[in-house]
Amino acid sequence: MSKTEQTFTPIEKIGRKGLIQKIAEKFDRHGEGMVYGIGDDAAVLGQLSGSHPLISTEIYSEGVDFDLTYTPWQHLGLKVVSMAVSDIIAMNGKPKFLFLNLSLTNKVSVEMVELFYSGVKHGCDLYGVQLAGGDLGAAHKASTVAVTVVGTADTPVYRSGAKAGDAICVTGDLGAASCGLMVLLREKRHFETSGQLVFEPDLTPFEYVVRKQLVPEARADCIDAMKIAGIVPTSMSDVSKSLVSTLVEMMESSKSGCRIYEAALPVHPETRQTADDLEKDIDTFVLYGGEDFELLFTLPEKDVKAFAEQFKDFVVIGKVEPQAHGIKMQTAEGHEMTLT
Numbered sequence: 001m002s003k004t005e006q007t008f009t010p011i012e013k014i015g016r017k018g019l020i021q022k023i024a025e026k027f028d029r030h031g032e033g034m035v036y037g038i039g040d041d042a043a044v045l046g047q048l049s050g051s052h053p054l055i056s057t058e059i060y061s062e063g064v065d066f067d068l069t070y071t072p073w074q075h076l077g078l079k080v081v082s083m084a085v086s087d088i089i090a091m092n093g094k095p096k097f098l099f100l101n102l103s104l105t106n107k108v109s110v111e112m113v114e115l116f117y118s119g120v121k122h123g124c125d126l127y128g129v130q131l132a133g134g135d136l137g138a139a140h141k142a143s144t145v146a147v148t149v150v151g152t153a154d155t156p157v158y159r160s161g162a163k164a165g166d167a168i169c170v171t172g173d174l175g176a177a178s179c180g181l182m183v184l185l186r187e188k189r190h191f192e193t194s195g196q197l198v199f200e201p202d203l204t205p206f207e208y209v210v211r212k213q214l215v216p217e218a219r220a221d222c223i224d225a226m227k228i229a230g231i232v233p234t235s236m237s238d239v240s241k242s243l244v245s246t247l248v249e250m251m252e253s254s255k256s257g258c259r260i261y262e263a264a265l266p267v268h269p270e271t272r273q274t275a276d277d278l279e280k281d282i283d284t285f286v287l288y289g290g291e292d293f294e295l296l297f298t299l300p301e302k303d304v305k306a307f308a309e310q311f312k313d314f315v316v317i318g319k320v321e322p323q324a325h326g327i328k329m330q331t332a333e334g335h336e337m338t339l340t
């Protein structure tokens with residue numbers, strides 16, 4: 001069946017209760033640490049002993065944070081889970097339970113909600129998280145998705161612990177997700193002016209960057225490796241907004257400055273290629289682009305080598321300095337510039 005012929009069952013046809021029942025069927029009501037999930041006035045979780053409960057909550061609005069023209073519903077479901085668990089992971093925690101609140105316009109069908117929850121299910125399985133409840137309501141013009149995640153941490157890691165002399169590290173690569181967003185927005189503009197009925201652009205040359213935008217993955221693998229290596233970073237945060245804003249937040253709360261090296265910033269070859277194609281400066285994406293969901297963390301110099309033996313997908317991009325140094329980047333040409 002092509003996109004134009006997909007069935008559209010209005011939510012009012014099965015009703016709110018009918019839709020919640022369809023959602024509930026996809027998820028277990030009981031599970032590890034969950035006494036009773038979807039189906040009563042509140043979820044009942046198991047008792048926690050020893051570790052600290054962590055709670056993080058986020059809201060995403062249609063047209064502001066996501067665009068349904070180019071976002072498949074199952075991708076949106078997976079992405080909201082990744083974005084939510086990333087905040088728990090960034091505290092050195094383990095995500096456990098998820099709550100999802102949806103307010104939906106009448107442009108959203110039962111089938112779309114089912115696709116969304118198949119993405120959510122995929123995310124829950126990927127991160128070992130259980131859907132424990134939520135809420136469902138109507139929206140007038142734009143849909144919203146609010147997500148709350150509950151996790152645990154034996155040793156929470158804050159943004160504020162960076163110490164002068166620590167190495168500044170980042171996982172994966174930067175700038176790909178915002179580069180992917182630019183590609184999707186360009187294709188959307190093209191679609192709107194072309195008069196075509198179906199939005200089916202050929203994104204093959206942009207597969208990596210578009211994937212990073214539509215289905216980013218939270219770096220649970222890095223936290224697991226830290227645990228195995230017995231390493232606790234001095235500070236950590238996820239790069240959800242941009243490298244520069246995350247660095248500034250981290251250094252301000254750590255009462256420190258830093259120096260990063262432009263030449264050390266990790267960039268995927270496809271991001272570089274796509275930036276050229278878009279005729280944009282690669283640095284705009286790498287320094288100021290959001291949604292990469294990589295981890296930025298600081299390690300005492302002596303821990304870097306030990307951690308590198310356990311985990312390969314990170315690089316050192318700079319060093320923490322005393323606060324008076326400011327937040328600086330040494331460019332590839334050897335100049336020093338202040339980052340803001």
Ligand SMILES: Nc1ncnc2c1ncn2[C@@H]1O[C@H](COP(=O)(O)OP(=O)(O)OP(=O)(O)O)[C@@H](O)[C@H]1O
Pocket residue numbers: 020023037038039040041042043100101102131132133134135136
């Ligand atoms: N979008 C959703 N995703 C996952 N679970 C949901 C969602 N909406 C509702 N639920 C779950 O379904 C069950 C019934 O929810 P419902 O909102 O109907 O009951 P309630 O919260 O007790 O009622 P009220 O909102 O009037 O207090 C609850 O367990 C709730 O967590």
Ligand SMILES: Cc1ncc(C[n+]2csc(CCOP(=O)(O)O)c2C)c(N)n1
Pocket residue numbers: 058063064065066067083181240241290291
């Ligand atoms: C249509 C559309 N407009 C804007 C964006 C960009 N965007 C969405 S959420 C976000 C930050 C997440 O941070 P946090 O998880 O901290 O809320 C950014 C940069 C997008 N993807 N789609």
Ligand SMILES: [Mg+2]
Pocket residue numbers: 134135136
């Ligand atoms: Mg409710």
